[in-house]
Amino acid sequence: MYIIGPRAADMITECVLAAEFVASSEDISCTIHGHPTFAEVFQEAAMAVRKCSIYAS
Numbered sequence: 194m195y196i197i198g199p200r201a202a203d204m205i206t207e208c209v210l211a212a213e214f215v216a217s218s219e220d221i222s223c224t225i226h227g228h229p230t231f232a233e234v235f236q237e238a239a240m241a242v243r244k245c246s247i248y249a250s
Contacts, residue, residue, distance in 0.1 A: 203231040211235070218242040 194208045211221055221239035226232055240246045 200231045204234065207232045207235045 196205050218239040222236055222243055226236040
């Protein structure tokens, strides 16, 4: 996985942890993420995959 951007270090840990534990989108979406944080983007993306996104219109 590749993350490029000014806050990449804030998000790469989420990717590494998910990859290490072979996490599914359900696993990621059920994990508690701090708010407001950039890592919360991964939870929202996982929820969008499961069609239960908080912020989708």
